Amino acid sequence: GAVVSQHPSWVICKSGTSVKIECRSLDFQATTMFWYRQFPKQSLMLMATSNEGSKATYEQGVEKDKFLINHASLTLSTLTVTSAHPEDSSFYICSAVRGASGVDGELFFGEGSRLTVL
């Protein structure tokens, strides 16, 4: 089956530093990837839609200068949390669409990346 890999799976960093999280589709090309965050005991919230070769589309309330998304190739999207602060500590998860987007395309999830900012 299709696999989506996230790296790192967990990261601890100091306040003020930037952290990059990678999302790779290992055996298929994904023109569309999604980034989510989940706070403890809460549901997943969509942050942005990442489209290969174009700018990401951010959801309302998500700072695009804070959460930089780069989808430079059909198999890789990166999320960079810039100048991270403790309130950015969260579980970040990506998903990738194989094939056509939407209902016709299959959605696969990465295993998530847990960020802790000290």
Next chain:
Amino acid sequence: SQQGEEDPQALSIQEGENATMNCSYKTSINNLQWYRQNSGRGLVHLILIRSNEREKHSGRLRVTLDTSKKSSSLLITASRAADTASYFCATDAGNMLTFGGGTRLMVKP
């Protein structure tokens, strides 16, 4: 990774009919969540049911949870064409969220 299992993988019904999707999982959980994915969009959270709850309602949605069987079901009553989407369950075991493979629902007008 797709560690949960959902069935059916695809479901096609007529408008007005009810749609039932099932989700099974393997480990103990804190809560189970259902999400919907519309065409070309990211996931949208539908409902969360905690491990100590057995049933929950939200509008036309009804979710049940049987922790002894490690299974959950999502029922959409009086379906509409606009309900056409993929539906995913996700289990929260405390350290990570694990998704099922999803059910593709097609509601024909």
